[in-house]
Amino acid sequence: MELEEEVIVTTTAITDDTSTNNKECPSSQSQLDSVKELLDEVEEQIEAVRNQAEQLVEEKEDIQTTLDMLTSQDQLQHLNEVDREEVKVMVDRLNSRLSALQVNINTARSTSQQESLHSVNKAIDTLIFQIQTDTVKAQLMCSQYLSATGADINHPADIKFEQHLLGCTAEDQKCVKKRLLGLLDHIKVLASDNIQEETAD
Secondary structure: OHHHHHHHHHHHHHHHHHHHHHHHHHHHHHHHHHHHHHHHHHHHHHHHHHHHHHHHHHHHHHHHHHHHHHOOHHHHOOOOHHHHHHHHHHHHHHHHHHHOOOOOOOOOOOHHHHHHHHHHHHHHHHHHHHHHHOHHHHHHHHHHHHHHOOOOOOOOOOHHHHHHHHOOOHHHHHHHHHHHHHHHHHHHHHHHHHHHHHHHO
């Protein structure tokens, strides 16, 4: 019985020491929790700023696309030479102002991802040129590209474009999809305008 009593006393002493140590932890844990909470808030703020920057980049690209299309033959063919020159001067001035706006978002990419993104952007540049010359073919091409991004569109995908796109980062894939959706909207507007002009003639 005496041995059992000693064990009980010893156990109680250990429990008391642990309790004492625990009293010191809450303060440190509370500070850590506060720091983590603050860091979480900072991360949310950074993500919000990044989203805003991405939105600005998309808006800039949309404006650039509009300016490019305004100088297309389809848009200028009904103007006389003097008016066409005036429009071109205005477009050049706006292009200069737009080029002065720089919004840089750095995304970590491997060499292969950079090459894939370059190929994707090259394909989109070809699409934009096609918009300026033939809206029907441009809409077909844009639909093929969009299908490759997984967009809800009933059209076969462009396999080569899809391969390049899959080699890009997830963030780049998302941006490409948004850009193509904006281009498709522009194409539909142009196509509608052309139909109205043909009907009027």
